[in-house]
Amino acid sequence: xxxPAIRTEPVLFAPQQHLLAGIGTFLLMPLIGLAISxxxxxxxxxxxxxxxxxxxxxxxxxxxxxxxxxxIGMIFLVPVAARACxxxxxxxxxxxxxxxxxxxxxxxxIGLVRAGLHPPNPEVLRADNLTHxxxxxxxxxxxxxxxxxxxxxLRRRARPGGAASQPN
Numbered sequence: 001x002x003x004p005a006i007r008t009e010p011v012l013f014a015p016q017q018h019l020l021a022g023i024g025t026f027l028l029m030p031l032i033g034l035a036i037s038x039x040x041x042x043x044x045x046x047x048x049x050x051x052x053x054x055x056x057x058x059x060x061x062x063x064x065x066x067x068x069x070x071x072i073g074m075i076f077l078v079p080v081a082a083r084a085c086x087x088x089x090x091x092x093x094x095x096x097x098x099x100x101x102x103x104x105x106x107x108x109x110i111g112l113v114r115a116g117l118h119p120p121n122p123e124v125l126r127a128d129n130l131t132h133x134x135x136x137x138x139x140x141x142x143x144x145x146x147x148x149x150x151x152x153x154l155r156r157r158a159r160p161g162g163a164a165s166q167p168n
Contacts, residue, residue: 003092003155010088013154021153022078025146026071032149033063066142073099073106073143074150081150095151096144103143104136111135 040056043049080098084090114135 003152005093006089006091008085008088008090011085011090013082013085013157015082017154017157018078018082021081021150021157022074024153025150026067026074028149028153029070029142029146030064030067033060033066036060037064062138063142063145066138069106069110069139070142070146072110073102073139073146076102076106077143077147077150081147081154084151085154090151090154092148092151095147099147099150100140100144103139103141103146105139106143107136107139110139 037057037060040053040058040060043056044053077099080102081090081095084094084098111134
């Protein structure tokens with residue numbers, strides 16, 4: 001079963017299936033991040049290079065601890081995924097764009113709340129203008145990955161005839 005980029009067959013899933021895929025995404029993404037972090041630690045011990053840690057461990061830890069805030073994005077992602085499936089827009093590219101947009105908005109909101117609670121020093125802002133957009137960048141990447149995982153979990157439940165399988 002191939003996964004087209006944008007247009008798919010319209011499929012109606014039961015709300016329970018979207019909820020289960022959302023919970024699965026919420027639980028699997030930290031495990032994937034933990035596995036990536038373990039790869040970084042193993043690479044550190046086998047190569048004795050600090051680059052291995054920065055390449056693997058940092059993104060892995062972001063995905064692992066991103067579960068603290070990813071539920072906010074999942075609240076918005078699940079209804080968008082349901083509409084996309086019902087209207088035939090559940091391709092991997094449209095899922096990626098929708099997840100990135102939702103992740104960007106959530107990350108930007110978290111960054112603005114963080115800046116409002118702890119306003120940075122103006123000298124720091126002039127020296128490093130990347131302090132505020134970082135949550136939005138992390139949110140964009142994390143939202144895109146969450147959306148792809150969510151839609152792939154949903155696609156596992158779809159039948160080739162276009163109708164979703166009934167929950168057990």
